[in-house]
Amino acid sequence: MGLFPQFLVDAVLLGGLYCLMAVGLSLAYGVTRIINFAHGEFIMLGAYGAYLLAAHAHIDPLLALPLVAVAVALIAFLIFKVCLERVLDAPHTNQILLLFAVGLVLQNVVALIMTGDDRSVSTPYALTATEIAGLSLPHGRAIAFLVSLILAAALVLWLRRTELGRATQAVAQSRDAATLMGINVIRMYALSFMISAALGAASGCVVSFLLTVSPFMGFHMLVKGFAIVVLGGLGSIAGTFVASFVLAFAETGVAYFVNEGGGWAEGVALAVLLVVLIIRPSGILGRATEGN
Amino acid sequence: MAFTTPMRILPFAAAIAFSAACIALPFAATPVVNDWIISVAKLVVLAVSWNIAANAGLISLGHSAFWGVGSYAAVLAANKLGMPILPAVIAAALAGAVLGAALAVITGRLRGIFFAIATLALSEGLRVIAVMLVGVTGGGEGLYLAQSLRPDVRIVCVVMVCCAVGAVAISWVLTRTPYQYACRAMRANESAAQMLGVNPVRLRVIVLALAGALASLAGGVNIWYTGFLDPNIAFDLHITILAQIAPILGGIHTVAGPVVGSFATVFLSEASRIWLGTKGFSLLVYGVALIVCILFMPHGMWGAYRKFHARDKQRAVAGRAA
Numbered sequence: 241m242g243l244f245p246q247f248l249v250d251a252v253l254l255g256g257l258y259c260l261m262a263v264g265l266s267l268a269y270g271v272t273r274i275i276n277f278a279h280g281e282f283i284m285l286g287a288y289g290a291y292l293l294a295a296h297a298h299i300d301p302l303l304a305l306p307l308v309a310v311a312v313a314l315i316a317f318l319i320f321k322v323c324l325e326r327v328l329d330a331p332h333t334n335q336i337l338l339l340f341a342v343g344l345v346l347q348n349v350v351a352l353i354m355t356g357d358d359r360s361v362s363t364p365y366a367l368t369a370t371e372i373a374g375l376s377l378p379h380g381r382a383i384a385f386l387v388s389l390i391l392a393a394a395l396v397l398w399l400r401r402t403e404l405g406r407a408t409q410a411v412a413q414s415r416d417a418a419t420l421m422g423i424n425v426i427r428m429y430a431l432s433f434m435i436s437a438a439l440g441a442a443s444g445c446v447v448s449f450l451l452t453v454s455p456f457m458g459f460h461m462l463v464k465g466f467a468i469v470v471l472g473g474l475g476s477i478a479g480t481f482v483a484s485f486v487l488a489f490a491e492t493g494v495a496y497f498v499n500e501g502g503g504w505a506e507g508v509a510l511a512v513l514l515v516v517l518i519i520r521p522s523g524i525l526g527r528a529t530e531g532n
Numbered sequence: 533m534a535f536t537t538p539m540r541i542l543p544f545a546a547a548i549a550f551s552a553a554c555i556a557l558p559f560a561a562t563p564v565v566n567d568w569i570i571s572v573a574k575l576v577v578l579a580v581s582w583n584i585a586a587n588a589g590l591i592s593l594g595h596s597a598f599w600g601v602g603s604y605a606a607v608l609a610a611n612k613l614g615m616p617i618l619p620a621v622i623a624a625a626l627a628g629a630v631l632g633a634a635l636a637v638i639t640g641r642l643r644g645i646f647f648a649i650a651t652l653a654l655s656e657g658l659r660v661i662a663v664m665l666v667g668v669t670g671g672g673e674g675l676y677l678a679q680s681l682r683p684d685v686r687i688v689c690v691v692m693v694c695c696a697v698g699a700v701a702i703s704w705v706l707t708r709t710p711y712q713y714a715c716r717a718m719r720a721n722e723s724a725a726q727m728l729g730v731n732p733v734r735l736r737v738i739v740l741a742l743a744g745a746l747a748s749l750a751g752g753v754n755i756w757y758t759g760f761l762d763p764n765i766a767f768d769l770h771i772t773i774l775a776q777i778a779p780i781l782g783g784i785h786t787v788a789g790p791v792v793g794s795f796a797t798v799f800l801s802e803a804s805r806i807w808l809g810t811k812g813f814s815l816l817v818y819g820v821a822l823i824v825c826i827l828f829m830p831h832g833m834w835g836a837y838r839k840f841h842a843r844d845k846q847r848a849v850a851g852r853a854a
Contacts, residue, residue, distance in 0.1 A: 275645050326827055332644050333591040337776065338826045344773065344819035352816065459769065463656055466649050507660035513653040518638055521646055
């Protein structure tokens with residue numbers, strides 16, 4: 241079988257994982273209008289949660305996922321109450337510097353407790369693969385793809401079909417109108433921040449058996465998340481899904497077909513981010529975005 | 533007037549005497565003290581640079597981009613062209629100015645968070661490029677500065693302190709020119725500033741070229757102290773964090789703030805290293821300090837001091853009236 245079909249398989253599987261990594265960032269921005277610079281750290285916390293449960297209690301990362309997601313959501317609630325609630329009306333730059341600092345604290349608390357060593361979780365399916373018609377389908381990535389799709393679908397269903405989900409969308413559309421409709425806006429902010437963190441933690445659990453886990457892994461994921469969210473249009477969930485696959489195809493394409501592509505692939509997200517910011521800051525499916 | 537003039541001159545006299553003492557100090561000090569002097573001086577340059585950009589509403593999350601480009605420019609100028617420290621450092625500053633001006637032009641009218649994310653992407657992108665261009669940068673293996681060109685550590689120390697004094701002087705001069713008002717107007721509302729006759733694009737180019745030149749200068753001098761460079765050192769996230777933490781801690785949008793903040797930041801880092809032992813603690817302490825500052829002391833230490841001072845004066849006036 242040629243290189244091209246395998247490229248398609250790898251890109252699609254990676255795109256699913258990117259969806260889960262970025263959708264939390266997109267949700268939190270859409271509702272609170274705050275870009276969560278600590279989102280990478282929620283992913284990192286999720287990965288460590290999965291690692292700890294696997295190493296000490298022999299719980300599979302996929303079984304640990306709900307537990308870890310809830311725990312990280314609670315941490316996010318604390319962060320919201322202690323820090324974020326005070327700066328909701330402050331300039332955006334204060335908010336991002338604050339969240340940047342929160343991320344810094346989370347990274348280094350974990351680095352102090354767990355040391356800076358790289359860790360990994362080994363599962364029976366992490367390194368196996370199935371051959372179908374000459375194509376290799378790695379089980380770990382396939383499972384990650386499925387989990388991502390299920391969670392993304394659950395998020396969309398929740399937003400569309402439930403009272404709270406619709407209230408969240410109302411707040412995202414207009415804070416003032418939502419307040420007038422009797423929605424407790426601050427509570428919706430807290431809820432969406434927690435759900436966003438839980439989705440981050442879930443992607444951390446999935447990532448834990450695919451990549452190495454370290455306290456400083458969050459930053460690279462954050463940058464990729466930014467690239468996806470900006471490309472898709474800030475705050476647009478559908479745009480995020482589309483952009484995840486665009487980035488995955490671009491990165492995998494560079495890795496497959498460009499000389500020394502493995503190294504350059506790391507820069508694709510950054511190039512995408514810069515180009516989109518310069519040419520079309522509102523992204524593929526984004527509405528007009530405000531400055532400042 | 534005759535009464536107020538000495539009061540106005542006093543801070544300057546103190547600043548000049550202090551700068552002179554700092555410049556002379558490396559010749560008498562031990563290596564540890566020299567290390568502290570370099571740490572504070574390079575941070576002052578970085579912090580002033582970050583603050584100059586922040587004054588115009590341009591929050592940078594990628595100051596390591598300038599730092600790294602300055603470092604590479606200095607190393608390459610020395611190794612390939614045989615330049616000694618001073619011309620190499622000037623080359624570094626020029627490279628930073630060009631990068632800053634280019635950033636201003638390509639980011640066009642991006643504001644706030646979008647500008648911040650663009651700078652972050654720039655710095656990470658430059659790191660990837662530095663890793664991949666093995667022929668120029670030595671790639672992941674890094675580069676050593678030609679040993680024969682390296683001057684005495686004390687000379688490097690003096691150059692860095694001179695840069696710090698120069699950077700503070702520039703930021704002070706800026707507060708005496710109309711640029712200060714143009715910057716403040718830009719920070720508050722770029723469209724409104726344009727209506728008032730400020731040319732935002734030109735101002736951006738000037739501000740970012742200046743900020744870029746200063747940050748690259750710091751990187752370009754620092755490489756003569758450390759002597760080794762690789763992409764991860766050059767475009768280290770740590771530099772970005774330091775560049776923003778010092779002005780915020782000291783007091784953003786002021787002349788004294790970045791200087792006060794630089795001393796405080798180096799003190800925090802050294803104190804946590806000496807008393808708590810682990811290197812990880814200093815970053816944790818920075819993070820906590822940053823959170824506390826943004827939440828409770830948005831004008832930083834210098835702002836808090838001035839507020840305290842103003843209240844004191846008010847009380848004295850009230851006391852005299854009673």
